[in-house]
Every structure is written in structure tokens, then in C-alpha cells.
Amino acid sequence: MxxxxxxxxxxxxxxxxxxxxxxxxxxxxxxxxxxxxxxxxxxxxxxxxxxxxxxxxxxxxxxxxxxxxxxxxxxxxxxxxxxxxxxxxxxxxxxxxxxxxxxxxxxxxxxxxxxxxxxxxxxxxxxxxxxxxxxxxxxxxxxxxxxxxxxxxxxxxxxxxxxxxxxxxxxxxxxxxxxxxxxxxxxxxxxxxxxxxxxxxxxxxxxxxxxxxxxxxxxxxxxxxxxxxxxMMRFLGEDEELPQEGVNIRLFFPSNVSYQPIVTKMARELNLNFNIVWGKLEKLNDHVVGSLVINIDEQNATSITAYLQEKTEVIWEVL
Ligand SMILES: Nc1ncnc2c1ncn2[C@@H]1O[C@H](COP(=O)(O)OP(=O)(O)OP(=O)(O)O)[C@@H](O)[C@H]1O
Ligand SMILES: [Mg+2]
CATH class of the missing domain: 3.40.50.300 (P-loop containing nucleotide triphosphate hydrolases)
Incomplete structure (x- = not known):
């Protein structure tokens, strides 16, 4: 075209x-x-x-x-x-x-x-x-x-x-x-x-x-x-102030899972605590999508990433 x-x-x-x-x-x-x-x-x-x-x-x-x-x-x-x-x-x-x-x-x-x-x-x-x-x-x-x-x-x-x-x-x-x-x-x-x-x-x-x-x-x-x-962050004027300690993981929720209680469920099932340090839900076209950054203790990183990989449809990356 x-x-x-x-x-x-x-x-x-x-x-x-x-x-x-x-x-x-x-x-x-x-x-x-x-x-x-x-x-x-x-x-x-x-x-x-x-x-x-x-x-x-x-x-x-x-x-x-x-x-x-x-x-x-x-x-x-x-x-x-x-x-x-x-x-x-x-x-x-x-x-x-x-x-x-x-x-x-x-x-x-x-x-x-x-x-x-x-x-x-x-x-x-x-x-x-x-x-x-x-x-x-x-x-x-x-x-x-x-x-x-x-x-x-x-x-x-x-x-x-x-x-x-x-x-x-x-x-x-x-x-x-x-x-x-x-x-x-x-x-x-x-x-x-x-x-x-x-x-x-x-x-x-x-x-x-x-x-x-x-x-x-x-x-x-x-x-x-x-x-x-x-x-792109600079362009949007968004500055994430992320903690220096521990591990920061960004979770990206596609529209089909954006309203599911994935994070609280994960905390319950793994019996772990973590901090939500940044997040937003956005309406893009007619879809609601979300992104969240959680901060976890270093020793829990493996179990959390394994859980995200195996049990959820969330896309994630370690920052
Ligand atoms: N006819 C022209 N002669 C000389 N310079 C021009 C001319 N038209 C645009 N420019 C320059 O080219 C650059 C890009 O201009 P353009 O109008 O494409 O920007 P824009 O992204 O549409 O901006 P805006 O959001 O203000 O409309 C600017 O620096 C502008 O000063
Ligand atoms: Mg213009």
C-alpha cells in the first residue's frame, strides 16, 4: 500500500x-x-x-x-x-x-x-x-x-x-x-x-x-x-524508579489475561512476598492490557520465574 x-x-x-x-x-x-x-x-x-x-x-x-x-x-x-x-x-x-x-x-x-x-x-x-x-x-x-x-x-x-x-x-x-x-x-x-x-x-x-x-x-x-x-520511555516521559536491591521482573499481561488475579495467586501458591514497584493498565484499541514490575528477593527468583513460565500466560523479563 x-x-x-x-x-x-x-x-x-x-x-x-x-x-x-x-x-x-x-x-x-x-x-x-x-x-x-x-x-x-x-x-x-x-x-x-x-x-x-x-x-x-x-x-x-x-x-x-x-x-x-x-x-x-x-x-x-x-x-x-x-x-x-x-x-x-x-x-x-x-x-x-x-x-x-x-x-x-x-x-x-x-x-x-x-x-x-x-x-x-x-x-x-x-x-x-x-x-x-x-x-x-x-x-x-x-x-x-x-x-x-x-x-x-x-x-x-x-x-x-x-x-x-x-x-x-x-x-x-x-x-x-x-x-x-x-x-x-x-x-x-x-x-x-x-x-x-x-x-x-x-x-x-x-x-x-x-x-x-x-x-x-x-x-x-x-x-x-x-x-x-x-x-520510548524517554519519549513518553515515563521514568521508572526501580529499587536497586533484589530482582526486578517486568510482567506483561496480554488482553486475554489482563483482569486475572495472577499476581496474588502466585504469591499465595508459592507462599512468597514481593513488592509491586510499578504498574499500569492501558486501553489499547478495545483491549485492556497491563504491565507490572515486581521486586523480589534474589533467592526467590528461580521459583518465581519457573512459576511464571509454567503456570501463566504472562510474558515476563528480568530487568
Ligand atoms: N517549508 C519549509 N521550509 C523550511 N523548513 C520547514 C518547512 N516545513 C517544515 N520545516 C521544518 O521541518 C521540520 C519538520 O516540520 P514538520 O512541519 O514536518 O513537523 P511536525 O512534526 O509536523 O510538527 P507539528 O507537530 O508542529 O505540526 C521543522 O523543523 C520545520 O521547521
Ligand atoms: Mg505538523
Whole structure:
């Protein structure tokens, strides 16, 4: 679907994307996460050919973007919808005309446009606002109009650049639900750029973490958030203060066992005590997963690791 290899890009002397390699699968919701200035928007713009690049390759829907001429780029962009933080609606046009715009540009008939716009208004739940102007809409409603407009040409890919950053938490939730619905119902592959971890955890199956144009993490979000390596910890601003004495063991509870009383059961059955020194339960997509660090006496390490291995489905590592 999207295959990026060793992509590097400079603005003047500044390297803003540094050797990015990334594959986005058909039908997934993929997140690009990073602090301000990390290069997220630039990476998105390389995907739809709005931005050139100096090194590497970007292949989208089977086409090498840097080899496309203007008409090839136009055709590619018609297959890629895009939404933004500031909605980018035309204020002097009503909701219907805003959504209809891409189809008008591509010269579709009035009937075709009408049918498609009505369908999309229904999908985004704005049938009643058809003739209203943007200034009369809430932020969430404006983003729904922008989403409908991005879908008019039936794109295979939807790029979302901080689309929920200007919205309150409840509106964010409803927009994310709409994006999930679009992903499932229409099979659109979605790339979400965000600096909000909650957005990632809620909807993405995999994520790329960018820092100063470099990839510092890439993978399934369960892995990224619950078994973070050092770089990822720093990125998330999480510092584990673990005891120096004894042995620290990290337990990772996949969603099927996250609510089971494994730790207390283990303590009872082995008749041992230990300290829980760090822990969290997280909702990732619709799954609850957990991670816990326990501190044990050195002499009990063997019996505890043997128990974890043989009697539980917990994934563990000695730290
Ligand atoms: N047109 C441009 N000319 C020069 N430098 C640019 C240009 N666009 C972006 N940059 C620089 O490239 C870097 C990456 O910018 P980019 O907009 O991709 O970051 P971002 O991760 O999207 O940040 P934000 O979260 O603030 O939107 C920044 O240092 C920025 O100043
Ligand atoms: Mg940006």
C-alpha cells in the first residue's frame, strides 16, 4: 500500500527526515507520532507528493511518487484524501458545496455529485446541515464536513494531520469513532498524524515514533506502549524508579489475561512476598492490557520465574 525506503529530506541544510523506512498495510489505521517539529507533516506530504525529497523511495499504491509527472501526481492525489487540524473549509460555500468541490473539479455530472454528497452527509451524520455555512458549525461538525469532502472521490487512503488536535475530548472521541467506521465500512487505509498518545492508543494498530526526523520506534502499539525500550520511555516521559536491591521482573499481561488475579495467586501458591514497584493498565484499541514490575528477593527468583513460565500466560523479563 505505502512502502517507504530510506527516505531522507532536507530543508536547506536542515535534515528534517532521516533515513525513514516504513510499510503501511492495506486497511490498517497507522499512527505517526512525535513532538512538534519532528517531521510528521513533512512525511505525510512526501506520501501524497506535495513535497519532494532528496534520498530514498516512496511507493504509494504501486507507484514511485518521485517518478510521477503532474498528471500522474494529480491522479495519485485523487486516491488520497486528507484532513487537517484547521479543517480547511471554504467559508463562503455551504456544507453541500464544500463536500461537492473535489467532484466539481474533476468534472463529475450534477446527478453523480448529488448522489455521492447525500451518501457522505449520511455517513458523517450531517444531513440536517446540508445548506448551512461553516461559521454556523461546531469544530466537530466542521471536521465531519472535511472528512466527507476528503472521501468524495472514493480514496483508498486517508491522511489525517492532527485532525483532532483542536477538538475537546468528547468530540475527539466521536471523530475517532467516525474514522474507525470509515476504515471498517469503506476499507480505507488511514494514517493519523498526532502528538496525542491517547489518540494513538484508541485507534491505531501500529505506530511510528518520530524524533528529530528519525524513527525511534515502529511497531504494534501493544509492544510500543507496554514494552517500551529506553528511547520510548524517554519519549513518553515515563521514568521508572526501580529499587536497586533484589530482582526486578517486568510482567506483561496480554488482553486475554489482563483482569486475572495472577499476581496474588502466585504469591499465595508459592507462599512468597514481593513488592509491586510499578504498574499500569492501558486501553489499547478495545483491549485492556497491563504491565507490572515486581521486586523480589534474589533467592526467590528461580521459583518465581519457573512459576511464571509454567503456570501463566504472562510474558515476563528480568530487568
Ligand atoms: N517549508 C519549509 N521550509 C523550511 N523548513 C520547514 C518547512 N516545513 C517544515 N520545516 C521544518 O521541518 C521540520 C519538520 O516540520 P514538520 O512541519 O514536518 O513537523 P511536525 O512534526 O509536523 O510538527 P507539528 O507537530 O508542529 O505540526 C521543522 O523543523 C520545520 O521547521
Ligand atoms: Mg505538523
Amino acid at each position: 505505502i512502502d517507504i525506503k530510506h527516505l531522507s529530506k532536507y530543508f536547506n541544510d536542515q535534515k528534517v527526515l532521516d533515513d525513514i523506512t516504513l510499510h503501511v498495510n492495506t486497511g490498517e489505521i497507522f499512527a505517526i507520532v512525535g513532538h512538534s517539529g519532528a517531521g510528521k507533516s513533512t512525511l505525510l506530504r512526501c506520501i501524497n507528493g506535495l513535497e519532494g525529497f532528496s534520498e530514498g523511495s516512496v511507493n504509494v499504491l504501486g507507484q514511485e511518487v518521485k517518478h510521477l509527472n503532474e498528471s500522474g501526481l494529480g491522479a495519485l492525489r485523487s486516491q488520497i484524501g486528507m484532513i487537517f487540524q484547521n479543517f480547511s473549509l471554504l467559508n463562503q460555500k455551504n456544507v453541500y458545496d464544500n463536500i461537492a468541490l473535489p467532484m466539481k473539479v474533476w468534472g463529475y455530472s450534477k446527478e453523480k455529485i448529488q448522489g455521492r454528497v447525500d451518501e457522505l452527509l449520511k455517513l458523517v451524520g450531517l444531513e440536517a446541515k446540508k445548506c448551512v455555512y461553516p461559521k454556523e458549525l461546531s469544530g466537530g461538525q466542521k471536521q465531519r464536513v472535511a472528512i466527507a469532502r476528503a472521501l468524495t472521490l472514493n480514496p483508498k487512503i486517508l491522511l489525517s494531520d492532527e485532525a483532532t488536535s483542536a477538538l475537546d475530548p468528547n468530540t475527539t472521541k466521536s471523530i475517532l469513532e467516525l474514522l474507525q467506521e470509515i476504515n471498517i465500512k469503506l476499507g480505507v487505509t488511514i494514517i493519523i498524524v498526532t502528538h496525542e498518545m491517547d489518540v494513538v492508543k484508541r485507534v491505531a494498530s501500529r505506530a511510528l515514533l518520530l524524533e528529530d526526523g528519525k524513527v525511534i520506534g515502529l511497531g504494534r502499539i501493544e509492544e510500543l506502549f507496554l514494552r517500551p525500550d529506553e528511547k
